Amino acid sequence: MNLEVLIEGWFFKVVLTVLVSFIGVFLGLLYKGFDRKITAMMQSRIGPPWIQPFRDVKKLFMKETIIPDTAIPWLFNAAPIVALVAPLIALAYLPLGPFGPIMEGYGGLILLLYLLAIPAVAMAFGGLASGSPYATVGSQRELVLMMSYELPLAITAVALAFNYETFSIATISSEPVWNSVGMMGGIGFALILAALFAVMPGELSKVPFDQAEAETELAGGLFVEYSGRNLGIFYIAEVVKMVVVGAFLIALFFPYNLSSLYSFGGPEINGMMLWNVIVDTAFFLFKLLIIIYVAVSVIRVGFARFQINKASYFYWVPMTIISLLGMLLVVVGGAA
Amino acid sequence: MKLSKTFDKALWVFHLNSGSCNACDIEIVAAITPRYDTERFGIKLVGTPRHADVLLFTGPVTKKMKDRVLRVYEQTPEPKVVLVVGNCGSTTGVYYDSYGIEGPLDELLPEDANIIYANGCPVRPENIINGVKEAWLFLEKVRGDNE
Numbered sequence: 001m002n003l004e005v006l007i008e009g010w011f012f013k014v015v016l017t018v019l020v021s022f023i024g025v026f027l028g029l030l031y032k033g034f035d036r037k038i039t040a041m042m043q044s045r046i047g048p049p050w051i052q053p054f055r056d057v058k059k060l061f062m063k064e065t066i067i068p069d070t071a072i073p074w075l076f077n078a079a080p081i082v083a084l085v086a087p088l089i090a091l092a093y094l095p096l097g098p099f100g101p102i103m104e105g106y107g108g109l110i111l112l113l114y115l116l117a118i119p120a121v122a123m124a125f126g127g128l129a130s131g132s133p134y135a136t137v138g139s140q141r142e143l144v145l146m147m148s149y150e151l152p153l154a155i156t157a158v159a160l161a162f163n164y165e166t167f168s169i170a171t172i173s174s175e176p177v178w179n180s181v182g183m184m185g186g187i188g189f190a191l192i193l194a195a196l197f198a199v200m201p202g203e204l205s206k207v208p209f210d211q212a213e214a215e216t217e218l219a220g221g222l223f224v225e226y227s228g229r230n231l232g233i234f235y236i237a238e239v240v241k242m243v244v245v246g247a248f249l250i251a252l253f254f255p256y257n258l259s260s261l262y263s264f265g266g267p268e269i270n271g272m273m274l275w276n277v278i279v280d281t282a283f284f285l286f287k288l289l290i291i292i293y294v295a296v297s298v299i300r301v302g303f304a305r306f307q308i309n310k311a312s313y314f315y316w317v318p319m320t321i322i323s324l325l326g327m328l329l330v331v332v333g334g335a336a
Numbered sequence: 337m338k339l340s341k342t343f344d345k346a347l348w349v350f351h352l353n354s355g356s357c358n359a360c361d362i363e364i365v366a367a368i369t370p371r372y373d374t375e376r377f378g379i380k381l382v383g384t385p386r387h388a389d390v391l392l393f394t395g396p397v398t399k400k401m402k403d404r405v406l407r408v409y410e411q412t413p414e415p416k417v418v419l420v421v422g423n424c425g426s427t428t429g430v431y432y433d434s435y436g437i438e439g440p441l442d443e444l445l446p447e448d449a450n451i452i453y454a455n456g457c458p459v460r461p462e463n464i465i466n467g468v469k470e471a472w473l474f475l476e477k478v479r480g481d482n483e
Contacts, residue, residue: 040375047376055342055346058346059389062342062343063415064414064415134384218383220382220387223384224383227386227387
Protein backbone atom coordinates (compact mmCIF):
# COMPACT_ATOMS: atom_id res chain seq x y z
CA MET A 1 0.00 0.00 0.00
CA ASN A 2 1.50 3.36 -0.91
CA LEU A 3 1.60 6.40 1.34
CA GLU A 4 -1.10 8.39 -0.48
CA VAL A 5 -3.73 5.67 -0.05
CA LEU A 6 -2.77 5.17 3.59
CA ILE A 7 -3.16 8.87 4.40
CA GLU A 8 -6.56 9.02 2.72
CA GLY A 9 -7.74 5.90 4.55
CA TRP A 10 -10.09 5.89 7.54
CA PHE A 11 -7.67 3.92 9.72
CA PHE A 12 -5.06 6.65 9.50
CA LYS A 13 -7.70 9.25 10.42
CA VAL A 14 -8.64 7.27 13.54
CA VAL A 15 -5.00 6.98 14.59
CA LEU A 16 -4.45 10.70 14.00
CA THR A 17 -7.58 11.62 15.97
CA VAL A 18 -6.40 9.58 18.96
CA LEU A 19 -2.94 11.12 18.70
CA VAL A 20 -4.34 14.66 18.46
CA SER A 21 -6.56 13.96 21.48
CA PHE A 22 -3.53 13.08 23.61
CA ILE A 23 -1.62 16.09 22.30
CA GLY A 24 -4.65 18.29 23.05
CA VAL A 25 -4.83 17.08 26.65
CA PHE A 26 -1.08 17.57 27.11
CA LEU A 27 -1.14 21.07 25.59
CA GLY A 28 -4.18 22.04 27.63
CA LEU A 29 -2.54 21.08 30.91
CA LEU A 30 0.67 22.80 29.83
CA TYR A 31 -1.13 26.05 28.96
CA LYS A 32 -3.12 25.87 32.20
CA GLY A 33 0.20 25.68 34.03
CA PHE A 34 1.53 28.71 32.14
CA ASP A 35 -1.73 30.55 32.80
CA ARG A 36 -1.47 29.94 36.54
CA LYS A 37 2.21 30.91 36.61
CA ILE A 38 1.63 34.10 34.60
CA THR A 39 -1.38 35.01 36.75
CA ALA A 40 0.71 34.55 39.90
CA MET A 41 3.49 36.70 38.48
CA MET A 42 1.01 39.46 37.62
CA GLN A 43 -0.18 39.37 41.26
CA SER A 44 3.49 39.55 42.41
CA ARG A 45 3.35 35.99 43.70
CA ILE A 46 5.76 33.20 42.82
CA GLY A 47 3.00 30.83 41.80
CA PRO A 48 2.94 27.09 41.24
CA PRO A 49 5.38 25.48 38.81
CA TRP A 50 4.09 24.98 35.27
CA ILE A 51 3.81 21.24 35.95
CA GLN A 52 1.14 21.84 38.62
CA PRO A 53 -1.96 20.92 36.51
CA PHE A 54 -0.39 17.52 35.73
CA ARG A 55 0.04 16.95 39.47
CA ASP A 56 -3.51 18.09 40.17
CA VAL A 57 -4.95 15.66 37.63
CA LYS A 58 -2.78 12.79 38.85
CA LYS A 59 -3.84 13.51 42.41
CA LEU A 60 -7.54 13.67 41.50
CA PHE A 61 -7.29 10.25 39.85
CA MET A 62 -5.77 8.89 43.09
CA LYS A 63 -8.66 10.14 45.22
CA GLU A 64 -11.82 8.33 46.18
CA THR A 65 -14.74 9.00 43.80
CA ILE A 66 -17.94 9.65 45.71
CA ILE A 67 -21.38 9.41 44.12
CA PRO A 68 -23.90 11.09 46.43
CA ASP A 69 -27.11 9.28 47.40
CA THR A 70 -29.20 12.11 45.95
CA ALA A 71 -27.51 11.85 42.54
CA ILE A 72 -28.70 10.05 39.41
CA PRO A 73 -25.64 7.83 39.00
CA TRP A 74 -25.57 7.21 35.22
CA LEU A 75 -26.09 10.88 34.34
CA PHE A 76 -23.72 11.99 37.11
CA ASN A 77 -20.96 9.74 35.74
CA ALA A 78 -21.69 10.34 32.04
CA ALA A 79 -21.53 14.15 32.24
CA PRO A 80 -17.73 14.44 32.68
CA ILE A 81 -17.06 12.00 29.83
CA VAL A 82 -19.37 13.84 27.43
CA ALA A 83 -17.80 17.14 28.49
CA LEU A 84 -14.34 15.75 27.66
CA VAL A 85 -15.20 13.97 24.41
CA ALA A 86 -16.89 16.93 22.70
CA PRO A 87 -13.82 19.23 22.69
CA LEU A 88 -11.59 16.29 21.74
CA ILE A 89 -13.78 15.67 18.67
CA ALA A 90 -13.68 19.39 17.91
CA LEU A 91 -9.87 19.17 17.77
CA ALA A 92 -10.17 16.78 14.82
CA TYR A 93 -12.17 19.36 12.86
CA LEU A 94 -9.79 22.27 13.52
CA PRO A 95 -6.67 23.17 11.55
CA LEU A 96 -3.68 23.02 13.91
CA GLY A 97 -0.78 25.13 12.67
CA PRO A 98 0.58 23.70 9.40
CA PHE A 99 -1.78 20.71 9.51
CA GLY A 100 -5.26 20.91 8.04
CA PRO A 101 -8.30 19.47 9.85
CA ILE A 102 -8.10 15.68 10.13
CA MET A 103 -11.80 15.34 9.34
CA GLU A 104 -11.68 17.80 6.46
CA GLY A 105 -14.83 17.64 4.38
CA TYR A 106 -16.91 15.95 7.08
CA GLY A 107 -17.99 19.08 8.94
CA GLY A 108 -17.29 22.76 9.28
CA LEU A 109 -18.17 25.82 11.32
CA ILE A 110 -21.71 24.74 12.19
CA LEU A 111 -20.53 21.42 13.62
CA LEU A 112 -17.81 23.21 15.59
CA LEU A 113 -20.35 25.59 17.12
CA TYR A 114 -22.38 22.62 18.31
CA LEU A 115 -19.30 20.81 19.63
CA LEU A 116 -18.31 23.95 21.54
CA ALA A 117 -21.78 24.12 23.11
CA ILE A 118 -21.90 20.48 24.24
CA PRO A 119 -19.46 20.69 27.21
CA ALA A 120 -21.47 23.49 28.82
CA VAL A 121 -24.68 21.48 28.44
CA ALA A 122 -22.98 18.34 29.80
CA MET A 123 -21.69 20.27 32.79
CA ALA A 124 -25.15 21.69 33.45
CA PHE A 125 -26.72 18.21 33.26
CA GLY A 126 -24.05 16.83 35.58
CA GLY A 127 -24.78 19.58 38.06
CA LEU A 128 -28.52 18.98 37.90
CA ALA A 129 -27.98 15.22 38.27
CA SER A 130 -25.92 15.62 41.43
CA GLY A 131 -28.96 16.68 43.44
CA SER A 132 -27.29 19.47 45.37
CA PRO A 133 -29.01 22.87 45.53
CA TYR A 134 -25.66 24.62 44.95
CA ALA A 135 -25.05 22.57 41.82
CA THR A 136 -28.60 23.25 40.61
CA VAL A 137 -28.09 27.00 40.90
CA GLY A 138 -24.72 26.61 39.15
CA SER A 139 -26.31 24.65 36.31
CA GLN A 140 -29.01 27.24 35.80
CA ARG A 141 -26.37 29.95 35.66
CA GLU A 142 -24.30 27.95 33.17
CA LEU A 143 -27.32 27.56 30.88
CA VAL A 144 -28.22 31.24 31.16
CA LEU A 145 -24.64 32.20 30.32
CA MET A 146 -24.57 29.75 27.41
CA MET A 147 -27.74 31.23 25.93
CA SER A 148 -26.15 34.68 26.27
CA TYR A 149 -22.82 34.09 24.53
CA GLU A 150 -24.10 31.79 21.78
CA LEU A 151 -25.61 34.67 19.78
CA PRO A 152 -22.39 36.71 19.28
CA LEU A 153 -20.62 33.42 18.50
CA ALA A 154 -23.21 32.44 15.89
CA ILE A 155 -23.04 35.91 14.32
CA THR A 156 -19.27 35.42 13.90
CA ALA A 157 -19.87 32.17 12.03
CA VAL A 158 -22.52 33.76 9.82
CA ALA A 159 -20.31 36.73 8.93
CA LEU A 160 -17.39 34.46 8.03
CA ALA A 161 -19.58 32.11 6.03
CA PHE A 162 -21.00 35.09 4.16
CA ASN A 163 -17.54 36.38 3.35
CA TYR A 164 -16.13 33.05 2.14
CA GLU A 165 -19.42 31.62 0.87
CA THR A 166 -18.62 28.35 2.64
CA PHE A 167 -18.79 26.78 6.10
CA SER A 168 -15.61 24.78 5.53
CA ILE A 169 -13.07 25.78 8.16
CA ALA A 170 -10.18 24.59 5.96
CA THR A 171 -11.18 27.07 3.25
CA ILE A 172 -11.67 29.87 5.78
CA SER A 173 -8.25 29.32 7.33
CA SER A 174 -6.50 28.89 3.97
CA GLU A 175 -6.40 32.67 3.56
CA PRO A 176 -6.35 35.23 6.43
CA VAL A 177 -9.70 36.97 6.65
CA TRP A 178 -8.03 40.39 6.68
CA ASN A 179 -6.70 39.91 3.13
CA SER A 180 -10.08 39.03 1.66
CA VAL A 181 -11.98 42.18 2.63
CA GLY A 182 -11.70 45.91 2.03
CA MET A 183 -11.40 48.71 4.60
CA MET A 184 -15.03 48.50 5.72
CA GLY A 185 -15.03 44.73 5.99
CA GLY A 186 -11.75 44.91 7.92
CA ILE A 187 -13.33 47.16 10.55
CA GLY A 188 -16.32 44.82 10.64
CA PHE A 189 -14.14 41.77 11.30
CA ALA A 190 -12.15 43.70 13.93
CA LEU A 191 -15.43 44.35 15.78
CA ILE A 192 -16.41 40.69 15.46
CA LEU A 193 -12.98 39.64 16.76
CA ALA A 194 -13.42 41.92 19.79
CA ALA A 195 -16.78 40.28 20.51
CA LEU A 196 -15.21 36.84 20.12
CA PHE A 197 -12.47 37.74 22.62
CA ALA A 198 -15.23 38.71 25.05
CA VAL A 199 -17.03 35.43 24.39
CA MET A 200 -13.91 33.35 25.11
CA PRO A 201 -13.82 33.76 28.94
CA GLY A 202 -17.56 33.02 29.04
CA GLU A 203 -17.12 29.94 26.89
CA LEU A 204 -14.35 28.71 29.20
CA SER A 205 -16.21 29.86 32.36
CA LYS A 206 -13.25 31.88 33.58
CA VAL A 207 -13.41 35.06 35.70
CA PRO A 208 -15.31 37.42 35.11
CA PHE A 209 -17.82 34.89 33.72
CA ASP A 210 -17.36 32.03 36.18
CA GLN A 211 -20.71 32.55 37.90
CA ALA A 212 -21.54 28.87 37.39
CA GLU A 213 -18.60 27.79 39.56
CA ALA A 214 -18.26 30.82 41.83
CA GLU A 215 -16.33 29.28 44.70
CA THR A 216 -17.01 32.14 47.09
CA GLU A 217 -20.80 32.13 46.70
CA LEU A 218 -21.79 28.72 45.32
CA ALA A 219 -18.94 26.68 46.88
CA GLY A 220 -17.90 25.28 43.51
CA GLY A 221 -21.28 25.51 41.78
CA LEU A 222 -21.74 22.81 39.15
CA PHE A 223 -18.87 20.71 40.50
CA VAL A 224 -19.90 20.88 44.15
CA GLU A 225 -20.61 17.13 44.45
CA TYR A 226 -17.93 15.94 42.05
CA SER A 227 -14.81 14.33 43.47
CA GLY A 228 -11.91 12.12 42.47
CA ARG A 229 -11.89 10.70 38.97
CA ASN A 230 -15.03 12.54 37.78
CA LEU A 231 -13.60 15.88 38.88
CA GLY A 232 -10.31 15.00 37.19
CA ILE A 233 -12.09 14.36 33.89
CA PHE A 234 -13.87 17.70 34.21
CA TYR A 235 -10.49 19.33 34.90
CA ILE A 236 -9.06 17.83 31.70
CA ALA A 237 -12.19 18.78 29.73
CA GLU A 238 -11.81 22.36 30.86
CA VAL A 239 -8.19 22.64 29.72
CA VAL A 240 -8.85 20.92 26.38
CA LYS A 241 -11.67 23.37 25.78
CA MET A 242 -9.18 26.20 26.31
CA VAL A 243 -6.98 24.79 23.52
CA VAL A 244 -9.99 24.21 21.25
CA VAL A 245 -11.37 27.73 21.62
CA GLY A 246 -7.87 29.17 21.14
CA ALA A 247 -7.28 27.09 18.01
CA PHE A 248 -10.76 28.08 16.76
CA LEU A 249 -9.89 31.76 17.12
CA ILE A 250 -6.53 31.24 15.39
CA ALA A 251 -8.12 29.29 12.52
CA LEU A 252 -10.71 32.01 11.89
CA PHE A 253 -8.68 35.17 12.35
CA PHE A 254 -4.94 34.46 12.59
CA PRO A 255 -4.18 31.54 10.25
CA TYR A 256 -0.74 32.99 9.46
CA ASN A 257 2.17 30.69 8.82
CA LEU A 258 5.83 31.74 8.87
CA SER A 259 6.66 29.37 6.02
CA SER A 260 4.58 31.44 3.60
CA LEU A 261 7.03 34.33 4.16
CA TYR A 262 10.24 32.35 4.10
CA SER A 263 10.75 28.69 3.27
CA PHE A 264 12.99 26.90 5.75
CA GLY A 265 13.38 23.90 3.45
CA GLY A 266 14.30 20.53 4.82
CA PRO A 267 13.45 17.05 3.55
CA GLU A 268 10.04 16.74 1.93
CA ILE A 269 7.43 14.46 3.52
CA ASN A 270 4.05 14.14 1.84
CA GLY A 271 4.36 17.55 0.17
CA MET A 272 5.47 19.44 3.32
CA MET A 273 9.01 20.54 4.13
CA LEU A 274 10.15 19.24 7.52
CA TRP A 275 11.65 22.46 8.90
CA ASN A 276 8.65 24.44 7.68
CA VAL A 277 6.36 22.12 9.61
CA ILE A 278 8.43 22.43 12.79
CA VAL A 279 8.65 26.23 12.59
CA ASP A 280 4.94 26.58 11.82
CA THR A 281 3.99 24.28 14.69
CA ALA A 282 6.13 26.33 17.09
CA PHE A 283 4.55 29.52 15.74
CA PHE A 284 1.07 28.03 16.21
CA LEU A 285 1.85 27.14 19.84
CA PHE A 286 3.16 30.67 20.37
CA LYS A 287 -0.04 32.18 18.90
CA LEU A 288 -2.09 29.92 21.17
CA LEU A 289 -0.10 31.12 24.19
CA ILE A 290 -0.69 34.77 23.25
CA ILE A 291 -4.44 34.22 22.75
CA ILE A 292 -4.78 32.40 26.08
CA TYR A 293 -2.67 35.07 27.79
CA VAL A 294 -4.88 37.89 26.51
CA ALA A 295 -8.31 36.25 26.70
CA VAL A 296 -7.84 34.24 29.91
CA SER A 297 -4.92 35.38 32.09
CA VAL A 298 -5.08 39.17 31.68
CA ILE A 299 -8.87 39.35 31.88
CA ARG A 300 -8.88 36.99 34.89
CA VAL A 301 -6.44 39.18 36.81
CA GLY A 302 -8.02 42.45 35.74
CA PHE A 303 -11.68 41.80 36.48
CA ALA A 304 -13.84 40.55 39.33
CA ARG A 305 -16.81 38.29 38.81
CA PHE A 306 -19.96 39.90 37.35
CA GLN A 307 -23.40 39.26 38.74
CA ILE A 308 -25.17 36.73 36.53
CA ASN A 309 -27.72 39.26 35.24
CA LYS A 310 -24.96 41.76 34.38
CA ALA A 311 -22.95 39.06 32.58
CA SER A 312 -26.01 38.05 30.61
CA TYR A 313 -26.73 41.69 29.77
CA PHE A 314 -23.12 42.16 28.68
CA TYR A 315 -23.47 39.44 26.05
CA TRP A 316 -27.05 40.09 25.02
CA VAL A 317 -26.78 43.85 24.50
CA PRO A 318 -23.29 45.36 23.99
CA MET A 319 -21.60 42.29 22.48
CA THR A 320 -24.54 41.39 20.25
CA ILE A 321 -24.73 44.98 18.99
CA ILE A 322 -20.98 45.06 18.32
CA SER A 323 -20.99 41.77 16.44
CA LEU A 324 -24.16 42.68 14.47
CA LEU A 325 -22.56 45.99 13.53
CA GLY A 326 -19.46 44.07 12.46
CA MET A 327 -21.53 41.72 10.33
CA LEU A 328 -23.36 44.69 8.77
CA LEU A 329 -20.04 46.30 7.79
CA VAL A 330 -18.83 42.99 6.32
CA VAL A 331 -22.03 42.59 4.29
CA VAL A 332 -22.07 46.21 3.07
CA GLY A 333 -18.32 46.29 2.43
CA GLY A 334 -18.45 43.09 0.46
CA ALA A 335 -15.46 41.27 -0.90
CA ALA A 336 -12.53 43.42 -1.95
CA MET B 337 -4.47 3.88 42.78
CA LYS B 338 -1.49 3.87 45.11
CA LEU B 339 -0.60 7.03 46.93
CA SER B 340 2.38 8.62 45.19
CA LYS B 341 4.56 11.60 45.91
CA THR B 342 2.53 13.73 43.50
CA PHE B 343 -0.21 13.80 46.11
CA ASP B 344 1.91 15.98 48.42
CA LYS B 345 2.41 18.72 45.88
CA ALA B 346 -1.26 19.14 44.99
CA LEU B 347 -3.09 19.51 48.29
CA TRP B 348 -6.46 21.19 48.02
CA VAL B 349 -7.66 22.70 51.26
CA PHE B 350 -11.19 23.16 52.55
CA HIS B 351 -11.54 25.63 55.39
CA LEU B 352 -14.31 25.28 57.95
CA ASN B 353 -14.85 27.68 60.80
CA SER B 354 -16.15 25.52 63.64
CA GLY B 355 -16.83 28.41 65.97
CA SER B 356 -13.58 30.35 66.09
CA CYS B 357 -13.18 34.06 66.84
CA ASN B 358 -12.09 34.77 63.21
CA ALA B 359 -8.48 35.56 64.13
CA CYS B 360 -7.15 32.26 62.74
CA ASP B 361 -9.33 32.61 59.65
CA ILE B 362 -7.71 35.93 58.86
CA GLU B 363 -4.27 34.35 59.25
CA ILE B 364 -5.29 31.61 56.79
CA VAL B 365 -6.18 34.31 54.28
CA ALA B 366 -2.78 35.89 55.02
CA ALA B 367 -1.12 32.60 54.09
CA ILE B 368 -2.44 32.79 50.53
CA THR B 369 -1.47 36.43 49.93
CA PRO B 370 1.61 37.34 47.86
CA ARG B 371 3.82 37.50 50.98
CA TYR B 372 3.45 33.81 51.87
CA ASP B 373 1.86 32.51 48.64
CA THR B 374 1.08 28.90 49.50
CA GLU B 375 0.01 28.32 45.89
CA ARG B 376 3.69 27.83 45.03
CA PHE B 377 3.44 24.49 46.89
CA GLY B 378 0.33 23.62 44.87
CA ILE B 379 -1.97 24.39 47.79
CA LYS B 380 -5.34 25.76 46.73
CA LEU B 381 -8.39 26.76 48.76
CA VAL B 382 -11.47 25.00 47.41
CA GLY B 383 -15.13 25.69 48.07
CA THR B 384 -16.41 22.24 48.88
CA PRO B 385 -15.22 19.29 51.01
CA ARG B 386 -15.73 16.97 48.01
CA HIS B 387 -12.69 18.53 46.32
CA ALA B 388 -10.54 18.66 49.45
CA ASP B 389 -7.52 16.65 50.56
CA VAL B 390 -6.89 18.69 53.71
CA LEU B 391 -9.64 19.81 56.06
CA LEU B 392 -8.66 22.97 57.84
CA PHE B 393 -10.64 23.43 61.06
CA THR B 394 -10.39 26.57 63.16
CA GLY B 395 -11.90 27.11 66.57
CA PRO B 396 -13.30 25.03 69.43
CA VAL B 397 -16.28 23.05 68.24
CA THR B 398 -19.50 24.66 69.40
CA LYS B 399 -22.63 22.59 70.06
CA LYS B 400 -24.25 23.84 66.83
CA MET B 401 -21.19 23.07 64.74
CA LYS B 402 -20.50 19.55 66.04
CA ASP B 403 -22.79 17.76 63.56
CA ARG B 404 -21.57 19.92 60.69
CA VAL B 405 -17.94 19.19 61.47
CA LEU B 406 -18.61 15.45 61.47
CA ARG B 407 -20.65 15.70 58.29
CA VAL B 408 -17.96 17.65 56.45
CA TYR B 409 -15.41 15.09 57.62
CA GLU B 410 -17.53 12.28 56.19
CA GLN B 411 -18.15 14.14 52.92
CA THR B 412 -14.44 14.41 52.17
CA PRO B 413 -13.09 11.67 49.89
CA GLU B 414 -10.19 9.49 51.12
CA PRO B 415 -7.26 9.92 51.61
CA LYS B 416 -7.63 13.00 53.80
CA VAL B 417 -5.77 14.85 56.52
CA VAL B 418 -7.22 17.15 59.16
CA LEU B 419 -5.19 20.25 59.96
CA VAL B 420 -6.31 21.90 63.19
CA VAL B 421 -5.36 25.55 63.10
CA GLY B 422 -5.04 27.47 66.37
CA ASN B 423 -5.05 26.53 70.03
CA CYS B 424 -8.85 26.34 70.25
CA GLY B 425 -9.14 23.29 68.03
CA SER B 426 -6.52 21.33 69.91
CA THR B 427 -7.30 22.29 73.52
CA THR B 428 -10.38 24.60 73.27
CA GLY B 429 -7.96 27.37 74.38
CA VAL B 430 -9.57 30.35 76.12
CA TYR B 431 -13.00 28.69 75.82
CA TYR B 432 -11.95 25.84 78.10
CA ASP B 433 -14.87 24.27 80.03
CA SER B 434 -17.39 26.62 78.45
CA TYR B 435 -21.05 25.49 78.42
CA GLY B 436 -21.40 25.93 74.66
CA ILE B 437 -18.32 23.94 73.67
CA GLU B 438 -18.33 20.30 72.65
CA GLY B 439 -14.64 19.94 73.26
CA PRO B 440 -11.48 19.75 71.18
CA LEU B 441 -11.62 18.22 67.70
CA ASP B 442 -9.63 15.08 68.45
CA GLU B 443 -12.36 13.95 70.88
CA LEU B 444 -15.07 14.36 68.23
CA LEU B 445 -13.50 13.01 65.06
CA PRO B 446 -13.31 9.24 64.47
CA GLU B 447 -10.41 7.31 66.01
CA ASP B 448 -8.66 6.79 62.68
CA ALA B 449 -8.70 10.47 61.69
CA ASN B 450 -5.28 11.83 60.79
CA ILE B 451 -4.98 15.04 62.79
CA ILE B 452 -2.13 17.51 62.54
CA TYR B 453 -1.84 20.61 64.71
CA ALA B 454 -0.68 24.14 63.96
CA ASN B 455 -0.74 25.96 67.29
CA GLY B 456 -0.87 29.64 68.18
CA CYS B 457 -3.45 32.15 69.29
CA PRO B 458 -3.87 33.26 66.62
CA VAL B 459 -1.63 31.01 64.61
CA ARG B 460 0.99 32.68 62.43
CA PRO B 461 0.95 32.06 58.65
CA GLU B 462 4.45 30.54 58.96
CA ASN B 463 3.03 27.99 61.37
CA ILE B 464 0.21 27.10 58.97
CA ILE B 465 2.82 26.42 56.27
CA ASN B 466 4.72 24.38 58.87
CA GLY B 467 1.51 22.42 59.47
CA VAL B 468 1.36 21.62 55.77
CA LYS B 469 4.96 20.43 55.98
CA GLU B 470 3.92 18.11 58.83
CA ALA B 471 1.10 16.86 56.60
CA TRP B 472 3.72 15.99 53.98
CA LEU B 473 5.75 14.08 56.56
CA PHE B 474 2.59 12.28 57.58
CA LEU B 475 1.75 11.33 53.97
CA GLU B 476 5.31 10.08 53.55
CA LYS B 477 4.75 7.82 56.55
CA VAL B 478 1.49 6.53 55.04
CA ARG B 479 3.34 5.71 51.80
CA GLY B 480 6.03 3.90 53.77
CA ASP B 481 3.42 1.82 55.61
CA ASN B 482 1.72 0.87 52.36
CA GLU B 483 4.88 -0.47 50.78
